[in-house]
């Protein structure tokens with residue numbers, strides 16, 4: 001039976017590190033890097049007799065994520081101990097949420113291959129991260145810098161039906177979490193990571209097959225590749241009359257294969273029970289609603305508004321909302337100028353170019369929206385020419401000086417006054433009476449020559465349109 005007779009089924013478990021300054025149950029720093037075991041405390045080290053104290057900033061971020069992902073935020077959730085032995089887990093258990101997680105339900109919407117799709121979320125819970133082992137020759141060293149870092153685990157229902165959709169789901173989820181300031185979205189550093197549960201079933205079947213959980217997926221490309229390779233492996237087993245074993249498998253990108261790590265552990269193996277050191281997490285309606293009131297407009301909604309209300313092309317809307325700070329700055333500039341497409345052109349053109357060139361981000365720009373507005377006004381009022389405006393903007397970008405000052409310092413003001421222009425015209429005509437005759441004899445193209453002469457006389461700063469008008473008038477005689 002060919003591969004095309006099978007359908008892949010995917011459910012994802014995402015671990016997203018919360019952007020808190022300190023750990024979930026201690027004051028130790030969560031900053032990345034640092035000397036091994038520098039960011040630890042007696043709590044992270046699991047010393048006997050110490051007690052965990054819940055970080056309220058982590059709770060706030062979890063509520064924020066739950067609301068953005070359309071979950072029901074639980075007014076009562078519980079902390080559990082999940083027991084296993086590993087040297088990077090000094091307590092011998094991980095504090096997590098099991099029976100009663102902080103968020104239930106919810107959804108993530110994304111653009112799939114056949115249009116907009118929504119994947120249901122099962123739950124979101126909070127938990128602490130473990131440390132890591134560093135293997136050096138024949139010894140393994142323990143670094144507990146990451147131990148106790150707050151994580152959100154976001155579990156999806158098995159709603160995904162292709163590796164491509166799985167990647168789009170993850171990108172959409174990551175965009176939201178980064179947008180709301182809950183996570184930094186870094187797959188390489190592991191602050192946003194994902195395990196993929198994969199099974200296959202025949203098309204039209206309504207019973208899911210046995211799933212395998214894939215680990216070590218630290219880029220979008222690997223996630224797609226691993227899911228496809230694993231689905232093919234499972235189809236081949238079934239086709240040859242075999243049975244898929246439920247297990248945890250490691251993806252090996254070098255060999256482009258998944259291989260068995262361990263058979264799937266059952267929940268009872270972890271001997272979960274409520275942590276006696278921590279009271280249930282109680283969230284008042286007021287606290288949840290207070291967070292809801294602070295919810296920003298989310299990226300998808302904003303993109304739609306840019307297209308529908310501001311009349312921007314979908315492409316512009318996508319670029320402008322790729323980054324929340326960029327989008328927010330765009331809106332402040334738009335408030336100064338009022339013409340969305342004009343502002344968008346400057347953002348996608350000159351501003352993007354200058355940001356790239358200087359390798360800086362929007363939050364580092366030196367100019368204010370009012371100054372940006374002043375540049376556009378100078379163009380509109382013909383104070384500066386088109387090329388002059390680009391020069392003005394580049395200087396504004398580099399220095400943050402007032403546009404009016406830059407115009408003066410750089411001599412960017414166009415001569416719009418008829419006085420000096422008429423003087424220059426009279427001089428140019430007096431210098432070449434032959435060409436004046438030629439014009440009057442019907443060679444009207446010669447006006448170009450005079451525009452050049454006049455422009456030279458006013459130091460290149462004449463308004464070309466006005467020079468042309470005045471010249472035609474004078475040359476006619």
Ligand code: ADP
Pocket residue numbers: 009010011012013155156157158159197198199208209210211213
């Ligand atoms: P565990 O904690 O043991 O990993 P869960 O019940 O929390 O188990 O499920 C983990 C993930 O597995 C969820 O994302 C879920 O959608 C997914 N899943 C469950 N059954 C299947 C299946 N048959 N095929 C693919 N994914 C599945």
Ligand code: MG
Pocket residue numbers: 013213
């Ligand atoms: Mg799992």
